[in-house]
Amino acid sequence: MRIVIADDHAVVRSGFSMILSYQEDMEVVATAADGLEAYQMVAKHHPDVLLMDLSMPPGESGLIATGKISSDYPDTKILILTMYDDEEYLFHVLKNGASGYMLKNAPDEELLAAIRTVHKGDTYINSKMATSLVRELMKKNQDANDSDPFKILSNREIEILPLIAKGYGNKDIAEKLFISVKTVEVHKAKIMEKLHLKNRPELVEYALKKKLLDF
Template sequence: MNIVIADDHAVVRTGFSMLIDYQPDMKVIGTAADGRQAFDKVNELRPDVLLLDLSMPPGESGLFAASRITEAFPEIKVLILTMYDDEEYITHTFKSGAHGYILKNSPDDELISAIRTIYNGKRYIDPVLMDEDMERLLKNDQYPEHSNEPFNILTKRELEILPLIAKGYGNKDIAGMLFVSVKTIEAHKSRIMEKLELTSRPELVEYAMKKKLMDF
C-alpha cells in the first residue's frame, strides 16, 4: 500500500518513513509539513493511506486537512497521529472524516496494525483510549451523546470556522483560508453564535478554549 506522511517535524516524518518502508507491503511515496501540503501531495500521488498529524503549527491543521481531503478523495484512508488523548479530539477527528486515531507514543507494531486496519476498511482507535463511548463509535458510527458538546451542535464547517474566529482572524481572512465568500463566513458566524447562545467574541474565545477547539 502507498502511504503519505504529514507532520510538521522532519525527524518524525523520517522515523515513520523508515518504519513503514521496512514493511514488505508498505511504501512511503511522499511527505508533507502541514495540511495544505498534505492536500497537494494527496492530489498529486493518490496514496492508499494518509498519516496526518493533528496539530501542525503554523500551517493548516490536521482537522482542516482531513475534512478537505476526505471530501475531495473519499477513497483515501486517513489515520490521525497525535499526542492528544481527549475524547473530544477523537470525536472531532472522526466527524472530520478520518478513519483512525493513534497516539504518537504508541508502539511501532501498533502503528503498523492501525494502518492495515483502516486500509482494510475498518475504523481504528488507539487501544489506550478505548472505553464504552469509543467502542460505540467504532462499531455503530455513533458519537457520544453529550448534547452540550460542539461536535453535536455544530456542523463540520462551523467547527472549522469557530476556532479561526476565536483566534482573531477576520471574515475576509477566514473566507480566503476556506475558499468561500465573505458572506458565507458571516452567515456561519451568526449561526455559530446563535447555536451556542453566545453574544460576543470574548464569550466565543472562552468557549473555544474550554472545549479545546483552538488547535483546530
C-alpha cells in the same frame, strides 16, 4: 499500499518513513509538513493511506485538512497520529472523515496494525481512546433516554400532551379522555414540571420536535 506522512517535525516524518520502509506491503510515496501540503500530496499521489498529525503550526492543521481530504479524496484513508489523548479531538476527526485515531507514543507494531486496518476499510482507535469513546457514547445514550418523553411521562400524560399542543382546553381534554377537569390540570402541571417547560408555546415546540402530535 502507498502512504503519505504529514507532520510538522522532519525527524518524525523520517522516523515513520524508516519504520514503514521495512514493510514489504508498504511504500511511503511522499511527506508533508502541514495540512495544505498534505492535501497537495494526496492530490498528486492518490495514496491508499495518509498518516496525519493534528497540530502542525504555523501551517494548516490536520483538523482542517482531514475534512477537505476526506471530502475530495474519499479513497484515501486517513489515520490520525497525535499526542492529544482527548475525546473531543477523536469525535471531531472521525466525524470529519478520518478512519483511525492513535497516539504517537504507541508501539511500532500498533502503528503497522492501524495502517493495515484502515487500509482494509475498517476503523482503528487506540485501545485507551476506544474505552473513552464507549463511555461517551453510553453517556450520550443516557442523555437521550433522559429526554425521551416515553420514558419521562406516564401513559396518561403522553395522551394529554398532544391534545394540549393541538389547542384543546382542559374541559375538552377531560371529555375526550373521560376524566375530570381537575385531573387534566394536575397532569398538565406534572408535564410542564417533568419537561421543564414554562408555557404552551414551549410545549408545542417540544411536541413537534418529539413528533408527538401524530401520536
